[in-house]
Amino acid sequence: xxxxxxxxxxxxxxxxxxxKGIDLARDxxxxxxxxxxxxxxxxxxxEPSYTQPLTVRTGRDEEGNPVHSPVENVGAxxxxxxxxxDEIIVIGAHYDHIGYGHFxxxxxxxxxxxxxxxxxxxxxxxxxxxxxxxxxxxxxxxSIHDDFLFGSLPRRTIFFTGFAAEERGLVGSKYMVQNPExxxxxxxxxxxxxxxxxxxxxxxRDLYIFTDNTGKQWxxxxxxxxxxxxxxxxxxxxxxxxxxxxxxxSVGIPAVFFNTWLHEDVHTPRDTADKxxxxxxxxxxxxxANLTEQxxxxxxxxxxxxxxPRPPRxxxxxxxxxxEAGVLLEDVAEKGPMEKAGAQNGDVLLSIGGKKTGxxxxxxxxxxxxxxxxxxxxRVLRGDxxxxxxxxxxTRR
Ligand SMILES: [Zn+2]
Numbered sequence: 001x002x003x004x005x006x007x008x009x010x011x012x013x014x015x016x017x018x019x020k021g022i023d024l025a026r027d028x029x030x031x032x033x034x035x036x037x038x039x040x041x042x043x044x045x046x047e048p049s050y051t052q053p054l055t056v057r058t059g060r061d062e063e064g065n066p067v068h069s070p071v072e073n074v075g076a077x078x079x080x081x082x083x084x085x086d087e088i089i090v091i092g093a094h095y096d097h098i099g100y101g102h103f104x105x106x107x108x109x110x111x112x113x114x115x116x117x118x119x120x121x122x123x124x125x126x127x128x129x130x131x132x133x134x135x136x137x138x139x140x141x142x143s144i145h146d147d148f149l150f151g152s153l154p155r156r157t158i159f160f161t162g163f164a165a166e167e168r169g170l171v172g173s174k175y176m177v178q179n180p181e182x183x184x185x186x187x188x189x190x191x192x193x194x195x196x197x198x199x200x201x202x203x204x205r206d207l208y209i210f211t212d213n214t215g216k217q218w219x220x221x222x223x224x225x226x227x228x229x230x231x232x233x234x235x236x237x238x239x240x241x242x243x244x245x246x247x248x249x250s251v252g253i254p255a256v257f258f259n260t261w262l263h264e265d266v267h268t269p270r271d272t273a274d275k276x277x278x279x280x281x282x283x284x285x286x287x288x289a290n291l292t293e294q295x296x297x298x299x300x301x302x303x304x305x306x307x308x309p310r311p312p313r314x315x316x317x318x319x320x321x322x323x324e325a326g327v328l329l330e331d332v333a334e335k336g337p338m339e340k341a342g343a344q345n346g347d348v349l350l351s352i353g354g355k356k357t358g359x360x361x362x363x364x365x366x367x368x369x370x371x372x373x374x375x376x377x378x379r380v381l382r383g384d385x386x387x388x389x390x391x392x393x394x395t396r397r
Pocket of ligand 1: 094120121166197198243
């Protein structure tokens with residue numbers, strides 16, 4: 001809660017690119033990394049650095065030319081030990097937000113008002129920093145007792161990172177992944193990524209987990225990690241918009257995303273620190289800590305499972321109109337699936353794929369279950385003639 005309160009204070013200005021506030025947030029995170037004895041995660045112009053500078057488009061000037069603002073990703077590493085030390089697990093959270101709501105606000109009357117972004121994503125940033133503290137301390141204790149505790153020590157290196165400009169389109173994480181030569185370690189060795197974005201509104205103990213199917217071990221490990229915590233794990237629901245983990249998945253890194261679900265205060269001035277469920281957030285962080293421990297100590301490396309592409313959707317290439325006998329076909333597209341099957345403007349669709357089509361809704365219901373690229377029978381009425389057509393359903397990606 002202390003971290004969330006600090007990051008949402010008025011001087012942090014909602015942590016948007018181009019404000020002094022985001023620089024303060026950056027300094028706050030870097031200071032914590034330093035106080036924990038973590039090492040810089042980047043090498044910029046040959047120098048070790050806790051920050052990775054980049055620019056993001058933040059608007060246009062009076063002549064309409066794009067204006068860019070400097071922002072920085074922040075990152076630190078806790079070196080692993082032994083034969084897995086060159087493998088990396090990434091713990092990430094974006095630390096930016098939408099500032100005064102000139103873009104990205106869901107509240108039309110809130111332009112110019114502070115959007116503190118307590119849940120989004122001071123909460124995840126706090127989680128990332130708590131994990132850094134936890135593992136840095138475990139490392140310190142273990143270095144005193146060395147061999148005795150070596151078995152439960154982070155074998156893999158942990159990369160703790162705060163992404164900039166997530167709200168402007170995952171700009172910070174994309175830049176990070178596209179510039180691996182600026183990392184202080186071998187980017188090829190990143191074996192997993194854990195993202196926290198909006199973990200501050202736990203309700204009914206429901207914790208949502210996305211994209212666990214990108215790593216074969218994630219689900220088993222997360223179930224085990226939750227054992228002593230007892231949250232209700234909600235799997236595989238459709239993501240509430242992408243966050244930085246998708247960037248890692250796109251380059252073949254198994255990445256999993258923790259979130260306590262959307263609420264009406266998202267991207268409004270009402271996403272304030274006093275509404276954060278601190279105890280709930282701590283439980284989420286405990287689950288993520290247990291998972292991280294598993295991921296950094298296990299000899300098993302997370303196996304990447306490429307996400308399946310979304311199946312293509314079928315289409316007919318017509319506009320569906322009303323008609324007492326069935327569905328009126330209008331604007332039959334040239335070279336579209338229905339035209340190729342022989343349909344004309346003004347035909348009335350009576351059935352498709354063996355389903356009677358009394359209304360446009362019936363056609364849509366059929367399409368929602370049909371497979372693109374397959375052939376189906378259709379009956380149409382033209383004048384007082386009934387025609388049998390064979391339609392090759394179109395494929396839309
Ligand atoms: Zn967010």
